[in-house]
Amino acid sequence: MKVLLMDPAHPLDLEATPPPNAEQLIQDLELETLLGAMAAGDRFLYRVARAAILGSVAITDPAVITYRQRVVADTVAHPDVIDRIYGIAVEAIRGERNIWGLGHASPESLLSRSLQRLDLFMDKLKELLEVAGQHADAFESDGFRQFFSMLVDQLPADYFDAVAGQVAQLRKPALLVSAQLGAGNKAINYTLRSPWPESWRERLSPFRHKGLSFQVADRDEAGARAISELRARAINDAANAVAQSADHILAFFRSLHTELAFYLGVANLQRSLSELGQPTCVPMATPTASAKPQLSARGLYDPCLALTLNGPVVGNDLEGDGKSLVVITGANQGGKSTFLRAVGLAQLMLQAGMFVGADTFAADARDGIFTHYKREEDTDMRHGKLDEELDRMSAIAKWLRPGSLLLSNESFASTNEREGSEIARQVLAALTECGVKVIFVTHLFDLAHRLAVGPHDEVLFLRARRAEDGQRTFEVEPGDPLPTSYAEDTYAQVFGETLR
Amino acid sequence: MNQQFTATEHTPTRVSDGAPDNERGRDASYSVLFAHPDERRKQATEPSFFADLNLGQLVETISADHERYALPEFFYEPLHDPAQVDYRHQVLNDLDREEIAAAVGAFVDTMREMRDRLSLSADVHDVRQRQRWFLAAAEAYCDAVEQLAIDLGNVLPGSVALRGLRTFTVAYGHSPEFVELKAEIQQLIDELGQVRYTVRSKGLEITVDHFSEETDLTQEVQETFARFRENAAKNYGARFLEHADNNQVESWILELVAELNPDLFGRLAQFCKRHADYLDPTLARFDREIHFYLAYLRYIEPLKAAGVAFCLPAVSSDSKQVMARGARDVVLTRKLVANGVEVVANDFELSGPERILVVTGPNQGGKTTFSRMFGQLHHLAALGLPVPAQQASLFLPDQMFSHFEREEDIRSLRSKLEEELVRIHEILEQASERSILIMNESFGSTTAADALRVGRQVLERIIELDMICVCVTFVDELSQLGEGTASMMSTVAADDLTRRTFRVIRKPADGLAYAVALAQRHELGYDQLKRRIAR
Secondary structure, three states: OOOOOOOOOOOOOOOOOOOOOHHHHHHHOOHHHHHHHHHOOOHHHHHHHHHHHHHHHHOOOHHHHHHHHHHHHHHHHOHHHHHHHHHHHHHHHHHHHHHHOOOOOOHHHHHHHHHHHHHHHHHHHHHHHHHHHHHHHHOOOHHHHHHHHHHHHHOOHHHHHHHHHHHHHHHOOOEEEEEEEOHHHOEEEEEEEEOOOHHHHHHHOOOOOOOEEEEOOOOOHHHHHHHHHHHHHHHHHHHHHHHHHHHHHHHHHHHHHHHHHHHHHHHHHHHHHHHOOOOOEOOEEEOOOOOOOOEEEEEEOOHHHHHHHOOOOOOEEEEOOOOOEEEEEEOOOOOHHHHHHHHHHHHHHHHOOOOEOOOEEEEEOOOOEEEEEOOOOOOOOOOOHHHHHHHHHHHHHHHOOOOOEEEEEOOOOOOOHHHHHHHHHHHHHHHHHOOOEEEEEOOOHHHHHHHHHOOOOOEEEEEEEEOOOOOEEEEEEEOOOOOOOOHHHHHHHHHOOOOO | OOOOOOOOOOOOOOOOOOOOOOOOOOOOOOOOOOOOHHHOOOOOOOOOOOOOOOHHHHHHHHHHOOHHHOOHHHHHOOOOOHHHHHHHHHHHHHHOOHHHHHHHHHHHHHHHHHHHHHHHHHHOOOHHHHHHHHHHHHHHHHHHHHHHHHHHHHOOOOOHHHHHHHHHHHHHHHOHHHHHHHHHHHHHHHHHHHOEEEEEEEOOEEEEEEOOOOEEHHHHHHHHHHHHOOOOOOOOOOOOOOOOOOOHHHHHHHHHHHHHOHHHHHHHHHHHHHOOOOOOHHHHHHHHHHHHHHHHHHHHHHHHHOOOOOEOOEEEOOOOOOEEEEEOOHHHHHHHHHOOOOOOOEEEEOOOOOOEEEEEOOOOOOHHHHHHHHHHHHHHHHOOOOEOOOEEEEEOOOOEEEEEOOOOOOOOOOOHHHHHHHHHHHHHHHOOOOOEEEEEOOOOOOOHHHHHHHHHHHHHHHHHHOOEEEEEOOOHHHHHOOOOEEEEEEEEOOOOOOOEEEEEEEOOOOOOHHHHHHHHHOOOOHHHHHHHHHO
């Protein structure tokens, strides 16, 4: 019985190895802000959100994305039901921990505690069935439909009866074991048995004797110990089987707990953004396309910025279909970095099966998402800054695949414009020819200019807009690169005089 | 309790009570050690020279892993006829062949298993357990015999001994009584294997009954919860200590199982009674005696692996022209090989009228080892075993004697010299011209002049007897008593007079130069000492 709310075929693995650039992604895309909003203070929700978001860099199947989007829709539509199911899972897990304690001693105590765990789990499963019975029809996603019908199919009434019967049998003070004769006539192959009901036995053969008996004397301590050992051997295998079965059911509840935690996180984030008046939409995902990549949006904004400022933020439009390279130039603090982050987060959230911070958003799924941002000077002064940048880019190159996405913010700015442009030109040519999509924020005019004057069907040029009066707009619009980034505005602001 | 052999025939432990030991009618005269079993002289005590020649250590090491076969007495009893020695040589040649060694090895391994089971059938308390172990022992026995018959049937041994065994085993394996024994065993084993019973435990009461196909509860549980199983699960099963003996409750249960299956258990008891001496005496004897060869071969295995040469010597009971090339003291060699040390080999020869090797030379030079080697080689040759030498031609004595320097015995009322003289007198009284005597540093506890006089007299008596003798001594003059003596010396390195080579070679005795050189090395020479003290 698999939970399968995140993927039609695979449960979410909390222990999966994060992508190699996890730390950079978290830092460059401000993911802690996003995860914080999803977790809303709950440590487990945080853990699941983090694993799911980081894991989404590898999700490229639109079918999986759609599967999740529908589950999100159901979650948002039926929050009470989700809470109830989540609560049942939590009760199962916490209750089990109380029974299980620390390890076990004998087969007898192993059996006894495992039977208690089964009792608890059967109750919780019945509660889940009750929820399914009352609410299954209202759910529309494949994810939840298969979950509820699995419960109903796998746990019919007579199943609980059968379980109860076996549990009762295992609790009886009398036990029956079969055995055979091994080397030296030692008893071997102890197998625990269910005795036939008395009435059956009599019907089978009314003249059969009832077996031969003896009794161990009351004061016979050695005899009592021998009986104990015999019983322990008799129930050893059964105790193990029951313990393992309880483990399996616990794993089921844990899986349910984990996957619902993700959706609760998504709902939390949706609520937070709605409260700020920011739009969210269900994005459209297409298969990874190296030849004709997709990327288009209306009103795309950076949700982390909105959450940090705790207020509304500007959105931008984007027409990037068929473009493998997007070059963004323009005024300092003109919103280029914010825009870059908005694109990165949208891609991540799309692949995670969530909504996206925009009015509309459509993109092809990318096989791996990478960031290359400028960093503080290397503190141990072993590398020069360029050295460090190239080092990092080289590390990323190890992981890049055709179909990956690279978000680059002021790469190769740590050297003069000529050199930086040449390095960047080669890197970009190689990457895009291999099918990597690159969003490239830069001040390297030489590069941008050369790209603009050459053939550039697959390049989109965007510029951070500057109003007539020199004010920033945080808007980004299509436009060829200009040789200045309006540093004069910043200079004037800081020095209070104009730049000559 | 290991199954112990007596010096005569072996009888296995009985399980049932009653019937006294009875000698089987079958002839157990065949032996893999003796062409004619009447040849055995039954010397069950350690010969007097064993301690001096370190042969005691050899036997102790060899029997350490083979206690149950009581091997020492075979090592105490030398052969006197070259034909008897040849009988054994042939067996050793056969054991050199892989198929025969494998067949014999498989047989003794299975027989060891049988003896282990017989031990259990004697040790455990519960009679029904004893009976089952006895049955298992008989089963192993049949397996061993059957396999041996097959294996030997496929090869033709070269030795008279093993050919005899082959004939016997093949015939025995086909005999009606063996075939019937095997069938009966198999039947009982099959039926016992099919017994299934149930035990019901409630409080202090136990009820035993026939199995009636009740359902397997563990399996039911597994099937019920299979639907939840996605990954491998942790194993919580407990492990139990296993004892050979049933505890009291298990014994009672077994007794009730027997009551529920009275016919089967009755037949088992009857089997044990009727077949108490299932073990054929000839094969039992073979199983014991073959270990004489196997244990010795195992003892010398590490030496052979280190490149030490072994050979089957030529032996004679009339010619005293003895020789050996590249020979070593086997006990010392085994110790040194274990420590990775190279061992020096030596040669000896007595030709023409020579009877006595007089060995002189520097102390710690290997003289004693040489004399031991001489004695060991002769005794091992008389046992029909391979000796540590490249080549050897040896004499089969009627008796061997040793006369080694002993520690002064404070309890003895005699002086050391007196004690030695008494001993040598006893030896000379018992010795014949066909004896061998090994003397080592005898008469050292007296003045040089007396040692010379006594030594000369004793040696002259030995020459009169015409017996073979090795005499290690510091009295150089003894090496020149006549054509009966041959002089050998332990030698030192030419470039460093204080370094021993452990080579003992034939050369005239040449005085005490070495002791002086050694003293000088320690600055104790006359001139040196004077200079040192005067300072």
